Amino acid sequence: MITVCIEGIDFSGKSTQCALLEEHLRGTGKKVKVVHFPRYETPVGALIKQWLAGEVDLTDNAAHLLYEADRYDFIKELEEYEKELDYLILDRFTLSNLAYMTGKGIDTQLLADLQKGLTSPDVTFVLDLPLHVYIQRSKDADRLERDFEYTNRVRKAYKLFSNDSTFLLDASKASPEQLNESIVNFIELYVTE
Numbered sequence: 655m656i657t658v659c660i661e662g663i664d665f666s667g668k669s670t671q672c673a674l675l676e677e678h679l680r681g682t683g684k685k686v687k688v689v690h691f692p693r694y695e696t697p698v699g700a701l702i703k704q705w706l707a708g709e710v711d712l713t714d715n716a717a718h719l720l721y722e723a724d725r726y727d728f729i730k731e732l733e734e735y736e737k738e739l740d741y742l743i744l745d746r747f748t749l750s751n752l753a754y755m756t757g758k759g760i761d762t763q764l765l766a767d768l769q770k771g772l773t774s775p776d777v778t779f780v781l782d783l784p785l786h787v788y789i790q791r792s793k794d795a796d797r798l799e800r801d802f803e804y805t806n807r808v809r810k811a812y813k814l815f816s817n818d819s820t821f822l823l824d825a826s827k828a829s830p831e832q833l834n835e836s837i838v839n840f841i842e843l844y845v846t847e
């Protein structure tokens with residue numbers, strides 16, 4: 655099974671790219687599943703959802719440890735997918751936590767250590783979006799996120815944590831279809847089991 659992760663700030667186009675990649679791979683006869691993190695439908699994810707909505711009071715550290723707990727809880731499911739699937743597409747994974755914690759100015763060493771026990775995606779595509787496009791897209795969605803400075807720090811942090819299996823794509827100029835084509839081409843050329 656090949657694990658592909660799509661990352662980036664809110665409105666960068668992650669869900670759109672996950673859906674297009676899923677459709678493409680299904681069209682070529684592959685067995686595919688998309689999993690969005692955090693998994694709001696699980697007990698841990700439900701707590702994260704409440705924290706995001708301001709309904710439970712948790713320190714940032716505690717909340718961000720919950721995101722890792724959600725992923726540890728996923729290991730069992732992952733073992734099943736290993737047997738069943740050709741491709742697993744992750745809409746956010748470990749890199750999100752590093753980027754969002756860094757955006758808050760919190761030391762990520764604890765998370766980085768915790769993440770050693772988790773699987774790493776075979777390839778991660780980071781959809782990079784300049785702040786002005788982010789502001790426009792959040793306005794269009796009638797959901798103007800307030801903390802632009804924070805979002806900009808998260809955007810920069812994504813670049814800080816890039817490694818050999820992380821690829822940055824400019825998500826502001828290309829159409830969803832063009833971005834999908836780049837992702838598909840890259841996977842076909844460079845990602846093998």
Ligand SMILES: Nc1ncnc2c1ncn2[C@@H]1O[C@H](COP(=O)(O)OP(=O)(O)O)[C@@H](O)[C@H]1O
Nearest residue numbers: 663664665666667668669670671791828829830
């Ligand atoms: N390449 C693109 N160019 C322009 N708009 C896009 C592009 N990709 C996605 N969008 C639009 O941006 C918004 C956020 O996309 P979405 O896939 O929901 O992002 P995310 O999952 O990262 O929050 C949606 O309105 C979507 O239609």
Ligand SMILES: Cc1cn([C@H]2C[C@H](O)[C@@H](COP(=O)(O)OP(=O)(O)O)O2)c(=O)[nH]c1=O
Nearest residue numbers: 664665691692721746747748750751754755
């Ligand atoms: C998966 C993950 C998400 N996050 C953050 C990113 C988002 O601000 C928030 C919710 O993620 P998400 O559900 O992707 O946001 P939305 O659907 O509202 O665009 O959680 C982390 O801080 N760490 C993580 O590990």
